[in-house]
Amino acid sequence: MFSLSLRDGAHLVGLEVWHAEEFADHLGRAREHIHPWVGPGFVTVDVDGARATLKRYANRQAGDGARLYGIWREGLLVGGAMFTAFDAAAGSCEIGCWLEPSAEGHGLVTQACGALLDWAFTSRGLHRAEWHCRADNVRSSAVAKRLGMTLEGVRREAWPYQGVRYDKQLWAVLAPEWRALDR
Numbered sequence: 001m002f003s004l005s006l007r008d009g010a011h012l013v014g015l016e017v018w019h020a021e022e023f024a025d026h027l028g029r030a031r032e033h034i035h036p037w038v039g040p041g042f043v044t045v046d047v048d049g050a051r052a053t054l055k056r057y058a059n060r061q062a063g064d065g066a067r068l069y070g071i072w073r074e075g076l077l078v079g080g081a082m083f084t085a086f087d088a089a090a091g092s093c094e095i096g097c098w099l100e101p102s103a104e105g106h107g108l109v110t111q112a113c114g115a116l117l118d119w120a121f122t123s124r125g126l127h128r129a130e131w132h133c134r135a136d137n138v139r140s141s142a143v144a145k146r147l148g149m150t151l152e153g154v155r156r157e158a159w160p161y162q163g164v165r166y167d168k169q170l171w172a173v174l175a176p177e178w179r180a181l182d183r
């Protein structure tokens, strides 16, 4: 219902339980592309699974926790951005994102995540936002860099995927750093 305009005529909109069928269709287009890089519970295989993810986020949002937003372009759900964690008391959050292949390479996710960071730092007064990604996820770490984040460290072999353990990078930006960025 309420949406934020992004470049390319795209929009960032709350991704809610009633979008379950649309979300499942989108995951059908995105699944193979995102599977190695996102949390295993996010990549479901049918409408019930998609609905369960949306309900989980809705329940967490009701407690002022995690939140999920979709990116629609030309009427099609093509990806999204989320607070995978949001802790107002601690002043910190973690941001995540994904796109189906057709939507990559247009700056949509950097803009969407920027909107989430603005809200977290400006409207909610948070102090720190984190970004976790597989160390070999070059496109993801490029987004963190574009958002002005600093690579704070690597959790060695912390990301298991199909029998192999990958390193995990931890990036973060602090509120004063975000405000000082020349955007």
Ligand SMILES: CC(C)(COP(=O)(O)OP(=O)(O)OC[C@H]1O[C@@H](n2cnc3c(N)ncnc32)[C@H](O)[C@@H]1OP(=O)(O)O)[C@@H](O)C(=O)NCCC(=O)NCCS
Residues within 6 Å of the ligand: 007, 033, 034, 037, 038, 096, 097, 098, 099, 100, 103, 104, 105, 106, 107, 108, 109, 110, 111, 132, 133, 134, 137, 139, 140, 142, 143
């Ligand atoms: C990570 C992921 C969301 C990044 O997508 P992306 O399209 O590279 O990121 P953005 O939407 O910010 O777009 C940046 C790209 O658009 C280009 N671009 C075009 N116009 C732009 C603009 N106005 N502003 C910024 N970038 C722009 C950039 O040059 C860049 O392309 P390049 O890397 O080929 O140079 C995507 O690769 C993905 O879904 N991967 C699988 C899931 C995943 O890894 N999720 C993150 C888990 S931590």
